[in-house]
Structure formats: C-alpha cells, structure tokens
Amino acid sequence: MVFQLPLLLALPFAFAVVMLVWRPASRRTTAWLAGIAPLIGLGLLAALTPAVLDGSVPQSIHPWVPQLGLTFSLRLDGLAWMFALMVLAIGVLVVMYARYYLSQNEDAPKFFGYLLLFMGSMLGMVVAGNLLLLAIFWELTSISSFLLIGYWSRQNEAREGARMALTITGAGGLALLGGVIMIGQVVGSYELDAVLAAGDLLRAHPLYPAILALVLAGIFTKSAQFPFHFWLPHAMAAPTPVSAYLHSATMVKAGVFLLARLHPALAGTELFFYVVTSVGAATLLVGAWNAIFQHDLKGLLAYSTISHLGLITMLFGLSTPMAVVAGLFHILNHATFKASLFMAAGIIDHETGTRDMRRLGNLRRYLPFTSALAIIAALAMAGIPLLNGFLSKEMFFALALEIEGHAGMRTAASVVAFLAGVFGVAYSLRFVHDTFFGDGPRAVDREIHEPPRFMKIPVEVLVVLCLAVGVVPAWTIAPVLATAAHGVLGDAVPEYSLAVWHGFNVPLMMSLGGVIGGGLLYLGLRRLINLHAVARHAFGRHLFRVNTRALLTNARRFTFHVTDGSLQRSLWWVLIALLAVAGLPTLTALGAGAGASQPMPALGWAVWLVAVAATVTTVFLHRKRLLALLVVGAVGLAVSLVFVLMSAPDLALTQLLVELVTIALMLLALNYLPQQSVRTDNNARRWRDGAIALVIGAGIGTLAYAMMTRPLDTVATELLARSLPEGYGRNVVNVILVDFRGFDTFGEITVFGIAGLVVHALLRRARIAADEVVPGVADPLPMPSNLSHLLFPLALAVSVYLFLRGHNAPGGGFIAGLVLAVPLLLQYVLLGSQHVESRLGFDYVRCIGIGLLVAAATGVVPMLLGYPFLTSGHAEPRVPLVGELPLASAMGFDTGVYLVVFGGAMLILSMMGTVRPPRAPTGKAVPPAPAPAEPTNVEPA
Amino acid sequence: MEFALASLIGLLTAAGVYLLLRARSFDVILGLTLLSYATNLLIFSSGRLVIGKPPVLEDGVATTLAHYTDPLPQALVLTAIVIAFAMTAVTIVIAMRSRSDNGSDHVDAGGEGMP
Amino acid sequence: MFMVAAAMLFSLYRLLAGPSVPDRILALDTLYINTIAALMLFGMQLHSTIYFEAALVIAMLGFVGTVMLSKYVLRRDIVE
C-alpha cells in the first residue's frame, strides 16, 4: 500500500475543482495551478520509480463496492508507469503551451479545469488496478474530452465534433463495460492481477469471442480505428493544446493502452490475431492515405494519428512479445513527435490566423525556429533515421516480415507496412513543403513573428526528445521501454536491441524505399493533380450526421405518433393490456365449476330492470347531459336498492346521500360545461369502442359471477364474533370502519379532506364563465325557503341521531356528516350562497383540519398508554342525572370522520357554488359572454 | 340472483367503459360514475348475496355467517364509495377548469398535444 | 311488494320516456317515494326496523335532488 498513488490520482481532480470553483482571475495563477498538479505528480511518480524499475508493483487498495467486485485499487506496474509518465510530462508541456495559446478573453480556469479533469481521468485509467475502475476512468476520459473538444462551444464544428467523439467513444465505453463485466464473471474478479493471470481461462471460455468483441469495440472506438476513425478529425475543432494532448499522448492512446493492458489476458488466439491485425492494418492505410489529402494542418495530423494508431494496433495484433515491445515504443515515439507537431501547428495557426496549407507556405522565413522544430518532428513522423520514429518503424517492418505461420498474412502485413511507410513520407513531405517552403503565405492579415518564448519551450523539449531517442536510444528510452514491456509481458520480455544501426537489412531497405516512394508519390501527386483542389468528403461524418438525424427524426415521429397526448389512446391501451394480461388467459381457464344462482324476489327484478334500463338509456342519452344526469340518478338509486335488498343498510344510506351530493356537483359543473356533447367521433370508432366495452363488461361480469357462486370462506366469522365484546358495537360494518379497519377509514377521510382542499385550491382564484346565463336576477323562493327553515334544525337533529346511533345501528360519522351537509346545501340552493355564508361563517378548511386532528388524537391516546395506534377503548361512566353513558373511544374517531366529511363536502359544494365569472376588461364582473365556440376538431383515429 | 347481479355489473362496466372512451369530459365523468357503481357492486358481491341478514348484531343470535351477511365487503364498499366521490369531485372541478382555460371540453383539446 | 315494484317500473318509464325535463324530474322524485314505500314493506317482511333510517333519510333529503334539478332548469346556476 502506497499513499503516493491515490495522491497522484487525486491531485488533478482536486486542482480541477479548485480551478472551477475559485476561478482565479489571473492567467498566470491559473496556469501555475494547472501546472503544479502534474509537476507534483511527476514528483510522486519519481518517488515510486525505483520500485517500479525494480520490477515490483506498488499498489493501493480501498474497498468500494465489494459485492460487485469493485475496489478502488490502484496499481503501478511498468506499463502504468510509462503511461503515467507520458500523461504527466506531456501534460506539463501542454499546460505551459496553453498558457500562451489561449487568448486573453477566453475562460482559462474552465479550460485548465477541464484539462486537469481529463488528466486525472487518464491517470486513473492507467493506474487502475481493477477493471471496473478502469472502465469508470475510461468513460471519464470520454466525458472530459467531450468538454474539451467542445470548449469553443460557439462553433458548430466544436459542438458537433464533441458530440461525435462522445457518441463514438461513449458507445465503445459501454461495450467495454459489457466486456469487462463478462471478464469479471468468467474470472470471478475484476482485480487486474487476477484477470491478467487468468488468460488461459478466458481464452478457453465460450464467452471469449463475445468478450473480445466487446472489449475491442471499446478499444477501436477510442483509438479511432477504422471504421470508427472518423470522429477524430472532427475532434480537431478543439483548441490546439487539447489536440496536442488528447490526440498524441492520451485519449486516443487509451485504446492501445488497454490493448497492452489486457494483452496477457486476451491476446494469443487466432481470432485476436486476425481481427486486431487486420483492423490495425486497414486503419494504418486509410489514415495515411487520407492524411495526404488534407488541407488543414491539424486535419493532416489527425489522419496521421489515425494511421499511427493503426500501426500500434497492428503491432499488438501480431501478439508476439517483440511486437508488444515495438508497440509500446511507438506509443512513446508517436506521443513525442505528434505532440510537438500539434503544438507547432498551433503556433502557426496562432501567428498566421490559419491552418489551411493552401494559404500557408514559406513560413521558414517568418518563423525560422519554429519551422526547424516542426520539420524535425515531421521527419520523425516520416520515420527518417536518427529520429525516434525511425526506430519503431524499423521494428515494425521487421516484425511484419517475421510473422510466423501465416504466410498470407505476412505478405499482406509487409505490403501494408511498406505502403504505410510510403504514405507516411508523402504526407510528412506535404506538411513540411506546403507549410514551410514554396510560396506564401497568402491572404494572411497579420504580421507573422515567432511566438513567445515559453510557447516554444514545450516544442523544443519534445523535439529534443525525438532527437535524443533517435540518436541514443539505449541511454534515453531503453529503461522506460524495458519497464513498460515488463509491465505487459512480465518475464517474457524478449531480447531486443535499440541500436540505431542494425546493418543493411530488409527493414532498412523498406525504410529507404519508403522515403523514396513517399517522395515520388508526393511529387507525383502534385504533378498529376492539383492537391490543393482535392476536396475530401468526410464520408464517416456524413454517415454519422445522416444517422443521427434519422435517429432524431424517427424518434420524434414515432414518439409523437404514439404519445400524442391523447387520453383516449392511453385509456384504450389500458383496456387492451387488461384484456391481454387479465382477460383472455384467465377466462379460458375459468371454465365450469360455477355454482347455481339463488332465486330472486320480485322487488329484486324491478330494481334490476330499473338499473339495466337506466344504464342503457344513459349510454344512449349521454350527449344530452342533463337528461343523462337524471337517468344516472336512477341508476344510483337502483344500486342503493340493491344494497337494501342484500342486507346492507349502511351502504344503501351512504349510496343515497353520496348520490345526492354527486348530482349537486354535476349540476354545478354542468353550468360551466356545454349542455350537449358535440359528436366528433365517427361510427367506426363508436363501434370499436362499443365492442371493447362489451368484451370487458362481459369479462368482468363473468368473473363476478364465477366469484359469487363459489363457497365463501372469510375472516368474517371472527369479525362478527369479536365485534360486540371487543369493539363495543353491534353494527359490525361500523365497528369495522372505526375499529377493525379504522386505519382504512383514516385514509379515506384523508382522501375526502384532500378532495376538499384540491377543489378549494382549484377554484379559489378561478374565474370561469358559465355556459349560459339566465337573464335576470334570481327568483326569490319564499315558500320553499320557509319550509327549509323548518326542516333545517330537524335535519340536524337527525344527523346527530345517526351519528350517535352509528355504532349499533345503521349510521355513523360519514352518513351523519352528509346528513348535516345536504340540508346545508339545500340552504345554499334556496337562499343563495351569500346569504348562507354571511350568516353561518364556517371555515370548512379548518373543519377538515380539526376533524383529522380529532381522529388522529383518538388514535394517539392509546399510543401514550402503550398500545398501538387506534386501539379502541370503552368506558361507561356514570353521569349524574343522565345515568350510564356508554362511551367507545371509536366515537371520538367517528367525530373526526363526521367533521372531515361535513367540512370536505361543504367546502367542495360551496366552492363550486361560488365560482366568479370572468372579469370584464373594465375590471367589473359582468355576465359572461356566451361560451367560446367549440372547435370541431376531429379526434385522431 | 347471482346471475342478475353479475349481468348488471357487466352492463355497468360496459357502459362505463364506453362512456370513458368518449372524448368529452362530462361523458368521461359519467363513465367513471357508472364504473364505480360496477366496482362497488362487485366488491359488495364478494361477501355473497344474502337477503335479510344485515350485519347488525342482535341478542341471542349466534354470530356466524349463517345469521349475518359478511360485513367486511360492506365496509370496503363504503370506503370505496367515499373515495370515488372524492375523486369525482376533483375530476369535475378539473373538467370545469380545463374547459374554461382551454376553451373546449374535449379531453384532448386546447393544447398542442405534446409540448 | 308487487304493486310497489310495478309502481317503480311505471316511474322508470316516465323517467326514460320524458318527454320534458320536469317530467323526468318528477319521475325521479316519484321513484324516491316508491323507494320509501319499498323500504317500509321490506322492513315489515323481514321483521326488521333496520331500514327505518334509510326511509327517514330519503323522506327528509330525497327531495333535495328534485329541488336542485328544478333550480337548474330555472336558473342554470343552482347556487347563486
């Protein structure tokens, strides 16, 4: 366990957060802050280096989600060390470069913050010791690179490039995640040590092809392998420091890093060999060929990057230990020369205002020093001897020629390698020639001079490195490479020599041929066609665009077709689902076994007939609303008569009262709704709806019949038996309501009270135009009012009676509450709301609140005594004069019910009765104009 | 008797469903009302159909299902009635407001569909 | 019982046939009154006073529906 590793990882994130939160105003502070993180990181890395060079692997493990196998485990082997070094070192240089690159009006803290985030993600990925953790950092690099690429977010190109990169690499990341999880399932652990040791197990597992496919999908997208390469050139919309960092040393290297990382676990099969090598080869050629035809400096570099990544991939595909060494070597080399080239391109852009080679030229006169640096780096890219690129390319040629056991592959690889060499030289030549030589620059509107000193230093450092490695590899790069190779191959590191001179051999010939061929190709192309006039279509981007657009369009078309906001359609689907899930499969299984019906008394038939006839009539009359309402009233009456017949007096009473109040509500509402339903649906639709209605009705009816004719076996006997002795009530229904299942009732009155509140909230400030206003003032109704004055106190007495009797006879809080409310409603109807409310000023809202509290209090008291909520009690205190007074605590609860029901019902009714008409423009309430004309919109079928 | 009630439940359901599928708010509310009748009858019938044995205890009568009907479904229906009423009230008011705000009592009208 | 059942059906006819709204209101009102009769008869048949409360409440409040419906026909706005 070492502390340096977590610290190393935490630094960039911590500094990023500081940067983004603090947002230092001074550019210098910002840059220093951004630079300190990797500098300290390098220090930490240096501290760990001796151990790593000794071949040990410093680790730090913290548990995270152990059940998942996800640990926060960091591990610095040679490979990780090499990458960390690269990430941090080039990171420092990029920060230094960017400090001068960014113009004065740009948001530097944001830039450096994002950059540090990316750096941290990248570091995390390379030092992760757990595959899941690696996948996490992998995706973090996608996210942070999204932010970096889109940094110049005002530009369409930047936004599109960022989204494209995120989409492609994000997709790859998800595939990788899948692959990682599969690896974990096969190996039983995500720990890298375990996974790397389980190569044989993995390769032999039936899931191996799937794992390989998923992991490679991640690698290929990230490393811009053909055919996923097209995102990379578009990522060039990013500021150049970003390109220099992401597309030379880090982001795109993540893919090949993983290839190296998992080499022991996944490589070594035919499948791996063929797939990776061919994809690498294809990428190598496609990238190199395309690079020749770019006009944008960064475009050229981007395609060249693609090509070099193809080369590295191909090397790893070859799978031999030597190929791995070569791959690692080329990773380093490419990072150095490509970073310096990007930076040089940035300087050029910075100084001339353009990166278009058609407008550039002859810059060696204006930027002699920068030109020299860039030319050296470009030669390294071309693989010219004494530069680092040459060494690894040489190795590549050798390896291609040495492929064993695949003769065809050997030939193909060698041809590809040679062609790549040719193309590489050609585009490097183009880069050098079109920029620094020839005519130009054209149409450049500023004075061109060398950039600030510190902007060049990073380039210098890198170019020096190119040279040093190219000239004295053994003293410079050898230990690094050996360490990294040991990290991948362990003790299987082959013997190799990093000498500049291996004698005249075939690879050297190939290199030579490449240089000559490349030169000829470039010159030939210049002769044959006007290179500057070639317009390359970004086919990949086009495809991506078309697909994205098609995806969006179709998603939209589909979504808005399906979820068109139609209630009818939603309901229709509910019904269909009902039939599918509950109806058809069950009814077939229901079969016989239903018992017989009992005979029915005459009154029963009359009630049945009333209900049936009224229901049918409702359906046919439904468009004439008042009539439909009347007829529905009859249905309700019939239903309550059913309850009467079937031994349910409480229900009958409740149904009747609720029916009355419902009619009142509907009438009140009808005043504000059209009196008739406009028919907007066609016959076909009505038949369709009728059909499904009948099917569902038949289904429910059948189920009901089947249920009713089965023998009964319920908990009811116990309820009946315990009602009187323990619930102190004879009316078992009421005892259930206030005692056995008092909690239900509690919920029920809460619903009721809330309904009142909702209506209040909806209508208090509303102004609604009546559908039609009868002219004139209200008729005084002296005679009915007079009678209702007489009735009112009597009805109140009956209400009290029903309330007190409820526990032993039909009645109870709910019924009593409504018997209180309905007469009051009558007063509203006959006397007008103003008359009533000015004299009986109830605050119905508080009434609801008090009712709820009273009910709750009855439940809470037993809690204080150590019994559960709502435990009922009973007492018969002797009251002087009155005698024994039977008191069940349930009565208290019922009082709450009474209050809530009364308050809720009256709140609803009074709110609906006192809706104000809309304000006229003058601000005075006037009788509303006729209702707005109904738009005769045809329903979507 | 069972058949009659079951057929009534079926009919009420069918009528309710049909009205529910009409596109006008008032029709929908009528449909919901009919559906709630059907539902209440169905729950009620889960205690089976017993004539003349209301669950109000009398002295000297054994407290068994032979003498009293099952009280529990009745209590459930009571709760259901009350809740249905509350919901109806809210729906009616929303229908009023919707018509007033959107200028139409078509349940889907007055808006641009999906925002 | 038969008579009351028949009476209910007569009222039902008027309720469904109309023709005018007051006719239907009247029919519904009558249906309520028939219900009171039916409740009393039913109570007698079962030797039970348990339906009294229902009858009482209908007698007391059944007319509220009639009042509201009539008021609606009169004024449209039943609470003014």
Add this chain to the structure above:
Amino acid sequence: MRRLLTSPPLSLAVLLLWLLLVADFSPGQLAIGVILALLLPWLAGLLEPERAAFGRTIALLALTRRVLWDMILSNIEVARRILGPERALTPGFVWIPLDLTSIHGITALASIITLTPGTVSAELSEDRRFLLVHCFNLKDADVQIAEIKTRYESLLMEIFP
C-alpha cells in the same frame, strides 16, 4: 330566555323529534334532546328566517283534522279520476288572491294545497298576494277559490295573524 329559546315551537319540534327517534325516554336521552332543542333552532336561526308570530294555536288542531280528512277524500277522488278516462278531466290554473300576509301562513296554505291531491300550488306572485294553483279537475275557478279560502285560509289566518 328569548335569546336562549329563539323559536319555542321549533325547539319543541326538535325535542319531540329526538324523543321519537330514539324511542327512549330515559333522562339521558331527554337531556340530549333538550340540549339539541336549544342548540339547533339557534343555529338555524342564524340564517335569519322571517320570524313567525303565532295567534290562536288551538286552531291548529281543527286545521289538522280538516286537512287529514280532505286528504283522504281527495285521494280517493283523484285516484278514481286517474283510473278513469282522461277525457273527463278539465285541468286548469287558478290564481288565488291571498288575505294571509305572514309568509308562514302562506307557506302552510301552499303546502296544504299541494298535499291535498287534486291541487298543486305552482307559483307565488312576487308581491305574495296571489298563489297560482293548478287543479287536476277544475270545474269552476271561483268555487275552487272560495273553497280553499274558507276551508284553510280562514283557519290559518287565526294561527298566523
């Protein structure tokens, strides 16, 4: 006392109603009944009905007897007519001029008219001086008016002067 007992007849009615309802004359119920009899009319009184002034309440008994008897007679009469051919009917409206001024009296009259089959009080003029009555079988309007006025209104005038 006046403030406590806003309307003695109404209180009496409530008390009677209560005792009838509970069918129990125990002191407890009586107490509750008295409380309600005091409380409820007071509550109802908040709605400010027009006050009733009572005259000769003894006439109430005579009126009740008369009304009940008429009810039976006219019930039979109207039932006969319903069962008989409809052609024989001559329905019609008649405005009855009122001498009663108390709204309670008018209400009582209108109720009696309605409760006696064959006549329905249909409308009260706005100035409360005429009552429109629909007669099931109107033979002679003046006879009908005279009958109502003599049989009921005169007694009502005594009760609600």
Add this chain to the structure above:
Amino acid sequence: MIAAVEAPVALTSLGAHLPVLPILLPLLFGAVLLLVERRGIALQRTISWLGVATLTAVAAALLLAADTGTISLYLVGDWPARLGIALVADRTSALLVLTTTLLAGACLLYACAGWDRRAIHFHALFQLQLTGLNGAFLTGDLFNLFVFFEVMLIASYGLLLSGGRGPRMRAGLHYVVLNITASTLFLIALGLLYGVLGSLNMAELALRTSQAGAADLALVRAASGILLVVFCTKAALVPLYLWLPNAYSRAPAVVAALFAVMTKVGVYAVLRVYTLVFGDLAAGGEAAALAGWAWEWLLPAGLLTLVLATLGALASKSLRMLVAFLVIASAATLFVAISLGTAAAISAGLYYLVHSTFVAGALFLVVDLIRRQRGAVGDNLDVAGPLRHNALLGLLFGTAAISVSGMPPLSGFLGKVMLLDAVPADAVAWTWSVVLVTSLLTVVALARTASQTFWRAQPWPQTTPLPAPPSRIQVAAAALLLVYGIGMTVLGGPIMRYTDAAAAQLLAPADYVRAAHGATPQLREPSP
C-alpha cells in the same frame, strides 16, 4: 436468511411505534398546517420543516431497525393481522420510506423559494402526500394499499394543479382520469381476491393462495393480472406509459421532482405483491407458476419501455419532456431488474430505484432552474436561446446527466453495473443489448440537450430584463439531491449490502408470513 420474529413487547417506547410514525407524523403536521394557514407563510414553513425533520429522523431509525433483519409488524388497533390492518416494516419498505423522506426534504427546500406561496394549500398537501406514499410503502394489507394509493394520488392532484392553469389542467385531467380508471381496476381485483380467498392481509393472502384449488386459482390469476395492469399503469410501463410525459412535464418543478418517487410506488407494489401474495418466486409449485405467468410479461415489456422511453428522450422538444421520458426509462430499468427475479437483480433494482428517484428529482429541479434563466425560450429544445449562469447550471445539469445516463462514476453507473452483472445467462443477450444501447442513446440525447442549452447559448437580448438569478435555496435543493446520489456512489458498498439483504428478504416471503402470524396483539387475545 432467517428473520427474527418480533416478540410481543409492551409498546412503551416511541421506538415501538416506528412503523406507524412515518404515516402518522405527516398526517398530523398536514392537519395542523390546515389550521394555521391564515397565520402566514413563515409559520407554515416552520411547521412543514419540523414535519420533514422529524420524519427524516423516524425514517432513519426505521431503516436502522430494519437493518437488523427484523420484520416489524405493527398491528393498528391492536387487532390480529388478519382482522385488522397490519403495517410491516422490512428492509425494502424502510428503504423506500427513507428515500421518499430525503427526496421530500429537497423538494420542500425548493418550494420554500417561493412556489409554496403561489400554490394554495401547498404545505398541507405536501405533508399529506408523504402520508400517502409512506402508507403505501408500509402497509401489509392490500385494501389499505389501495387507500394509501388514493391518498397519495389525490394529494398529487392537488400539488400538480394548485396554482396552475391552461394546458396543465388538461394534463391534469388526463392524469386524474387515468388514475381513477386504474384505481377502479384495483378495486375490482380486490373484490375478486376477497371473494375467492376471503382476506385482504397480504400474508394471509399468501397462505390462502398457496392452498387454493385450481378453479379458485383461475380467479386469483385474473385478479393478479388486473393488479399487474394497475401497478404498471402507475409505474408507466409499456403500453401504459403514455400518460406520463404530459403529466410530468406540465407539473411544477417541485411537484415533478416529488413525483419522481410516484412511479416507484407502482414498482414497489409489483415487487411486494408478486413476491409475497402470488407465490414464492424462489420456490416452485403451483403458486409460483401463478407468479411466473404474469411475470413473463415484465421483462419484454420493461425492455420495450426502455427503448421507447429512450426514443422519447431523443425526441423531446423540451427539457421537461426529456426528464419525463428519463423517468419512464428509469422505471423501465427497474422493471427489467425486478422481472429477472433473482436476488442479485432485485438488489440492483432497489439500488437503482433509490438512485433514479434522487437523480430524476434533481433533474426536474435543475431543468426548472435552467428554464428560468433562458428567458422567453424557456425549456424549448428546438431553438437556441440565451442562458444566464451557464457555469453553475452546467455543473448541476452535467452531474445529473452523468448520473442519469449511467455514465461513471456516479450512482447511475453503479446501478447499471449491478444490473448488468445480475442478468442471468439466458437473458444476457437481449437485456444487455437493450440496456447498453439505450444508455448510449440517452447519452446522445443528453449531449444534444447540453449542447443546445449551454453551448449554443445566445447573448441575452437587450430588450428583455434579466431574469432573477437562481435563488441559493433552489440551487441548494437541486445540489442536495445530487449529493445524495454522490453519497450513494461513495457508500455503494454498505448500500448494496443493505439492498442485497432486502432482496433476500423479499424472496423469502415465508419469513414475512411467519412474522405476520407471530405478531400478537397487546391487549387482545389472538383468537376468541
């Protein structure tokens, strides 16, 4: 896993009443709030906060108690479970109660920035909504579940519509009518169940189902199918999700955020009822076939919903619509998880449930903040508008977006990994493909949204006045929810240990049933 059955101890301490308190407390606070409504907003806020604070404490205590493995039975009214109503607090319900409470705290915070003044009865309705939600999570009685569904729904109508007008009314009408229809079906199923099995207590139903004959089972199956439709309507599963986008995108931000837990109630109900009542998923036998029968629908429906919801997210023309579709997608992911039926998958589902509740809530709040800083453009995604406070909002949105899309390193990622890891071999191909592809499409949709909103932000038009900056309280509320998500990431280990245990508890319904039968009343005899 053996659950300890709670011995009958005297309920003298407050702790003994834990299962009822999450229901009772908000109810009391809600009622008190109704009484003080005229005393000004400050008092209301104080009381509301007091309510949420005590509720949080209670919910935490409940979770700690449940984490001992005890299934606490609370016999309301001191009646045996089969006669009265029993509340049951096991790990799952305790987790959901705590989730709801934590979400509620953030929502309340957001509302206190001013919405609570505009919406009449906001505080009371808010507390009562919590009553409904917690009741639904804690009840052990099927009918009582219905009742609390209704409490929750009707309060949600109020919260949704109070202070609203226009299109919101129409969306509200849809929402209400659809829910009433579903409730009606719920009641039908309850009627059938009681008619056949003769009880409503879930544990009792479980016993009786296992003893039911073939003819009875057919009816039970019908009821179970109807219930499935009901719960899936609430949880917005295909084809029953059509109502949600409109309703949620029309809702005020606070309410929409609170609604993030509403779809979860449907998921919870499916999980609870199907693992318990309709047969032991883990065991075989006839009853298990019953569960399996309805269960078969869930996985394909969940996957299809996931696809359609993701397409919807891609198609969204407004920020709020986008979030609404993401809510559907998260509910669908949950369905995918629980439909797999294994302990690991259900555990993943529970983790994902909590995560998605927080992140969806956060998204609704963040999107509301963004909308307010875009001037006339509002949350329209089709046009580029101005945006003030780009950086702050971008941070909030970015965090939420990373989490909701399942990108690392936040809770969404952990949830997704848990889910993928838990998929049994025979379902891997489809499930993985759909989950991974929809994740990608979600990323695409969110990237597009971010690009459109933040990157294409235009300069603020000169003619219009600048919007008020986002209030600190509102930002804090959104950030709080995001912090919860980060907490879930950091504490992934302990949380997953909890959800693993919760899933195991769910899949051992015998323990639940034993607990329900073992609970004896304080005062009363167990049987006469």
Add this chain to the structure above:
Amino acid sequence: MNAALEYLLAALLLIGSGFVLVGSLGLIKLSDFFKRLHGPTKATTLGVGCILLASIGHHAWLGDGFGLREILVTLFLFITAPVSAHLMSLAALRIGLERRPPRPGARSGDPRPENPDRRRG
C-alpha cells in the same frame, strides 16, 4: 284480536300500496306534465301514510317493539313534498310547458320571458 289486527294491517298495506301504484300509474297514463304532477301527491300522502301505519302496527305487535318513529317519515314528506312540487311546477312554467293565466291585477305582460321549450326530448 290478532286476526282482526292482521286483517287491518293487510288492508292498510293494500290501500297504501294501491295508492302508491295509482300515483305512478298516473305518471304513465296522463298526457301532460301538470296532470302528472298530481300523481305523486297520492303516493306521498295516503300511500306512504297507510304503509307507515301498517308498519307501526306490524312492528309493535309482531315483536320488534313499539315506536312511533315511522310518523317522522310522513312528517318529513309533508314538509318536503310541497317544496318539490312547487319547484317542479316553477320549472315547468319556466320552460313553457303550460301558459299560466294572467294574474289578476298584475301589470300586463309577464316580467319574465317565456323560453321556448328547448329542453324537450
């Protein structure tokens, strides 16, 4: 005594039910609204009245205890029936089912317009 009482009760029941039936029959048979309006008054008065008397007798003598509570039903009907009838006739007049005769002594012309019968049907 018992037999006589039973006959009396049966007769009351028969009469009561008869009036209820006739009242509703009138609803079917009669041709216009105001005629039909007279039907229910029979049911409310004698019809229900007789049945109530029978009920009182029945419960008193056949075991369920004596109570005059049934009187209350009639009492309430007597209070409420006139109100319903009055409002229904007002409604009928309002929509013009029947023209009311001119009021003696009133100014010519009815202050309230007679609406055409829009709601017929």
